[in-house]
Amino acid sequence: MKEVKEQRILLVEDDLISGFIAEQVLKNSEFAGSYDWVKNGQDARDWIVNNEVEFVLLDLSMPVMDGFDVLESIKDHPKTKALKVIILTSSNRPSDKTRCLDYPCVKAYIEKPLSDEKFNSILHQLRSE
Numbered sequence: 436m437k438e439v440k441e442q443r444i445l446l447v448e449d450d451l452i453s454g455f456i457a458e459q460v461l462k463n464s465e466f467a468g469s470y471d472w473v474k475n476g477q478d479a480r481d482w483i484v485n486n487e488v489e490f491v492l493l494d495l496s497m498p499v500m501d502g503f504d505v506l507e508s509i510k511d512h513p514k515t516k517a518l519k520v521i522i523l524t525s526s527n528r529p530s531d532k533t534r535c536l537d538y539p540c541v542k543a544y545i546e547k548p549l550s551d552e553k554f555n556s557i558l559h560q561l562r563s564e
Contacts, residue, residue: 442468444490447479447505448523449497453547457492457523460549466558476500480508483515490561492549495524495531506538515540519561523549 444461448454454472461470468489473479477499483491495502502522509515522535522544535541542564543557 442466442490443486443488444468444470444492445479445482445486445488446470446472447474447476447491447493447497447502448472449474449494453494453523453525453549456547457549460551460554463551464554464558466554476502476505479505483509483518484512489517489519491518491520492523493520495522495526495535503534506535506541510538510540519564521545521557521561523547 444466446454446457446461448457458472471482473482476497479491479493480500493502493505500508502524506520509518518540519542520538520540522541524531524544525547527546532544535544542561545553545557
């Protein structure tokens, strides 16, 4: 029998309220895996290169390393070839969206707050790729 690998999400969010909302969405969503939460970009980068993860919900504005720094630091890492990053941000600047979507691992750009509908829609889209 083929072993089914559990899907994992890494939530990268420094704001406790936004993180709490995202946690509730993850718990109530159609996502059937586990998640971990880190609160800055450096911890995110370290977690991504040292663990198995399929999806990353990545905030752009964070201490230590911002979301763009995280994307730049993982772009050529072999463990990130199949990684699917969902940007979760309060930024509505078109230039931020364009810049993020230049990274092949970025599959979606969501403006906060995260909702069940937004997340489940993106999840369906990513699973069908």
